Amino acid sequence: MLALAATASGATPRGDLSEADRQRVQAITQATTDFSKAESFETMQGGAGTVDKLINADIFSQPAANLSFEGRQEFLVGNGLFRKDWVSSPSSTQASDGLGPLFNARSCQACHVKDGRGSLPGLDTAEQTDSVALLMRLSRPAQVQAARKDIGDGSEVAEWLPDPVYGSQLQPFAVPGLPAEGQVRITYTEVPVELNGGETVVLLKPDYQVENLGYGPMHPDTVMSARLAPPMVGLGLLEAIHEDDILAHAERDKPDGVKGRPHWVKSLATGETVLGRFDWKASRPDVLHQSSAAFSGDMGLSTPLFPSHYGDCTENQPDCLKLPHGAQPHLGEHEVPERLMDFVTIYSQNLALPKRRDVDDAQVLAGKKLFYESQCIACHVPKYVTRRDAEREEHRFQLIWPYTDLLLHDMGPGLADEQVEGQAKGNEWRTAPLWGIGLTKTVNPAATWLHDGRARTLLEAVLWHGGEAQAARDRVVAMTPEERADLIRFLESL
Numbered sequence: 475m476l477a478l479a480a481t482a483s484g485a486t487p488r489g490d491l492s493e494a495d496r497q498r499v500q501a502i503t504q505a506t507t508d509f510s511k512a513e514s515f516e517t518m519q520g521g522a523g524t525v526d527k528l529i530n531a532d533i534f535s536q537p538a539a540n541l542s543f544e545g546r547q548e549f550l551v552g553n554g555l556f557r558k559d560w561v562s563s564p565s566s567t568q569a570s571d572g573l574g575p576l577f578n579a580r581s582c583q584a585c586h587v588k589d590g591r592g593s594l595p596g597l598d599t600a601e602q603t604d605s606v607a608l609l610m611r612l613s614r615p616a617q618v619q620a621a622r623k624d625i626g627d628g629s630e631v632a633e634w635l636p637d638p639v640y641g642s643q644l645q646p647f648a649v650p651g652l653p654a655e656g657q658v659r660i661t662y663t664e665v666p667v668e669l670n671g672g673e674t675v676v677l678l679k680p681d682y683q684v685e686n687l688g689y690g691p692m693h694p695d696t697v698m699s700a701r702l703a704p705p706m707v708g709l710g711l712l713e714a715i716h717e718d719d720i721l722a723h724a725e726r727d728k729p730d731g732v733k734g735r736p737h738w739v740k741s742l743a744t745g746e747t748v749l750g751r752f753d754w755k756a757s758r759p760d761v762l763h764q765s766s767a768a769f770s771g772d773m774g775l776s777t778p779l780f781p782s783h784y785g786d787c788t789e790n791q792p793d794c795l796k797l798p799h800g801a802q803p804h805l806g807e808h809e810v811p812e813r814l815m816d817f818v819t820i821y822s823q824n825l826a827l828p829k830r831r832d833v834d835d836a837q838v839l840a841g842k843k844l845f846y847e848s849q850c851i852a853c854h855v856p857k858y859v860t861r862r863d864a865e866r867e868e869h870r871f872q873l874i875w876p877y878t879d880l881l882l883h884d885m886g887p888g889l890a891d892e893q894v895e896g897q898a899k900g901n902e903w904r905t906a907p908l909w910g911i912g913l914t915k916t917v918n919p920a921a922t923w924l925h926d927g928r929a930r931t932l933l934e935a936v937l938w939h940g941g942e943a944q945a946a947r948d949r950v951v952a953m954t955p956e957e958r959a960d961l962i963r964f965l966e967s968l
Contacts, residue, residue: 488718490862499859502873505851509843512833519909519968520708520827521860521872529828534589534707534910534917538826540868545824552821555814556582560773562649563800572800572809574774575652576645576787579606582768582818585703589825590917592703594660594927607703608927609772610644610658610682612637613893614695634894637696639689641786643771644698652794653688658700662928667937671955675937679888680928689791699893699900700926701754705917707910709752709761710823711874714864717749723855723879730945732852734881737897737904742766742779751880754906754925755898762819769810776801776808777815823866827909830875832967841964844957848949853905853942855879877908877968886940889924901941912966932965933958 487496506513518524523538537549558570559580565571579585585592585607592607616635636642640655648654662678669675682698724734737756741748742763750756758764766779774785776799783799800809810818832838845851854877864870882902890901903925911932914921922930929935939947950958 488716488861490716495862503857503859505846505856509839509846511839515873516833516875517830518873519830519875520711521874523711523824523826523868523872524829525826526829529831529913529916531588531917533828533913534705534825536826536828538710538824538868541824542868545820545866545868548817548820549824552817552819555818556821560775560800563798565800568800568802569805572775572783574645574647574649574785575794575797576648576655576785576791577774578609578643578645578647578772580773585609585768585772586706587703587918587921589706591705591914591921591923592927593918593920594702594922608658609701609703610684611699611701611893611895612640612642612644612692612696613699613895614693614697636788637693639788639790640692640696641788643786644684645774645786648688649797652797654686655689656684656687659683659685667951669955669958670952673955673958675933677934677937678928678930680926697892697900699891699895702922702925702927704754704906705910705914706822707825708827708874708876708907709764709825710866710869711827711860711872712751712876712878712880712907713760713823714860714866714869714872715751715858715874715876715880716861719858720749720751720880724881728852729849730852730942732849732883732942734853734879734883734905734942737882739896750896751904754903755895756880756882756904757896757898761822762815765818765822766815769815775810777810778808778812781808783809824868827874828913830967831912835963835967837960837963838967839964840957841960841962841967844953844961845964848946848961850946851877852946853879853881853883854908855905875909878905881905883943884941885943888938888940908965908968910968912968932962 491499522540525536525539527533527536537546541549560573561571562573563571573580587593594608613634614637616633645655646657661681665677665679667675667677682700721736724736737750738747739750739757739759741759748759750759752758752764758767766777769775769777770780770785776783783801784795787794801807805811856877857875860869860872860874862871882898882904884901885903892900894900923935924938929938936947936950
């Protein structure tokens, strides 16, 4: 059995803990070996912020139970901003204009359906409608001279650059008078997988094409990477996991050739190199960066961290850069000023985890044992205790159960694309947190799994695992049908 200690040999001990606290944290975060009953506090997967509410489609939209009165007020304001539709400029509603000129969605909620996963139309049918929640990232390998020109003084050389015309993200919508960049169309190839017990699961491998390009062809070296909007719950708690704990998991010995490495990124707020932990490739260091990038890239709205009023418009789209923007002198220099970003950030940090269900059910306990013994926990690390000195009081010193290490892993050729993002290679993805995954379709019946939504079921998601996860995936294939049912039942209880 794999032991998960709070720190690993050679790792820096957490500076926020006393020695007594450090011993307590190390003891409680060890992986259990007793599967006869649920662990203490296992139902409270989001710590004291966990909510015990009626399970319905709004369960991911609840404020953390331990938010203060003032925090709830800020949460509700942020909720309004997260849900509201933005409009193009000029407009009579000066507090809501500035959309685009090119964009993927009019609101945050349009992608994160009820704060859960996005939808991927056409996965089970021949119908191909525009998917608001599916983003298509664009990049190309940089020639040395082009890279030096882009960064100015040539002291560093970028390895990858955006498409020279379409930028870093394909925008399927545009304000009136401007053509959209194009529409993504997906075709699927069936990939049958034979399982022990005579079962066959048919996976769907996507192939992406772009139609109706509005500004001519893309650069011939541009590669695409599809990304589906992930759930929003528990983000502030992930932010509050101590960096030393994440790095300790990167350093410890793991089975099956599993490695896992941190993704170091540049903070736009401080200019320092910091640990990335958000987005599908851990390319954003905190919730503020993640939210600000979404406002810019997805809706074309300027923020203090992304000050361009034109979002992803490029110099090769001059008509885009000539259009009016929504920054109002009396409101500040950005379309989404700092105070509004604070509200959205607080909202995003404090969407609560629902209370676990059926943790003492015999099938759930059997599935949990299989999950651990299959070494899924080598990447999906079950639990942490958050920082004592976390920025927000409600996130401090909480025992949480996110089932992730927040590290990059080689997931094999089946899930790989050709796109490099920062230090993350095309075959590397951040371990997705599993908490709340069992309520995915309760919140959004059309939701699917993995970074591009190709998996229609949790079992399909498991079977797409390769690379460092190949051995764990193969153990699932070798299980009896009854054992696989137990494993899925455990995942559904999260």
